[in-house]
Amino acid sequence: MGETMSGTAAALRAERIKFTTLPSQWAAPLVALALTVGVTAAVNVAYGAKDHTPGEDPAGGIFYGLNFGHVAVACIGILLIGQEFNTRMIGGSLTAVPHRGRLYGAKLALGAGLGLLLGLASTAGSFLAVDATVGLDLSTPGLTRSFLAGVLYHPMLVLLCLGLTAVLGNFTAALGLLPPMVFLGTTLLAAIPGVRDAGQFLPDRAGLYAMRTQPEPGVHYGHWTGLLIMAAWTALAVCGGLRAIRRYEVPGA
DSSP, rough: HHHHHHHHHHHHHHHHHHHHHHHHHHHHHHHHHHHHHHHHHHHHHHTTTTSSSOSSSSHHHHHHHHHHHHHHHHHHEEEEEHHHHHHHHHHHHHHHHHHHHHHHHHHHHHHHHHHHHHHHHHHHHHHHHHHHTTOOOTTSHHHHHHHHHHHHHHHHHHHHHHHHHHHHOOHHHHHHHHHIIIIHHHHHHHHSSSTHHHHHTTTHHHHHHHSSSSOOOOOOOOOOHHHHHHHHHHHHHHHHHHHHHHHOOTOOO
């Protein structure tokens, strides 16, 4: 038991060191925070004087910057494991931590922790930016749930992209596929007649809907259910990533 705990702690420490020493990894959360809060603040400053209620749903103004910031959030999950596939350092990592589940679990733990901290900072920052510019009625029904959903969306998106990157086993493919889908792809799919009903069940669409404070016509589930749908997608991606890591064959081994 003690040896297992020691091995897990060592794997976590190694992942933390990788994160803090690779600029591309620790820069991604900063970019995500700056985009999410910065764009939200800028939009509310620009339009707040004319429109004190940004959209019919207050969450539309609060989380406006997340439409841009969550692309960087997706990149966090990709970078945490994808760069090792790209540089073939995954072989060294598997040599240092032969227990593949432990290595993958350490990456998941780091990703979840980073996502949660980023979610708290980004969501709180967005709420404060709106309150400072156009004012925010904290008694608005659903606002507490919206805040919680905004926080949880970040770690789930990080883990979702980390798991899918492990499934793909290719950094370039993950980077070329996942951020565009999060930024625009699922939005376009949700706007196509005949695909719209299915598109609303995609993970990021469901997670973003969970942040809304009001129901939206045509959506076939409630806000809490949206969060559960995204959680289910995340769990599937994480399990798929674990299976892929266990079956991964190190080049040249």
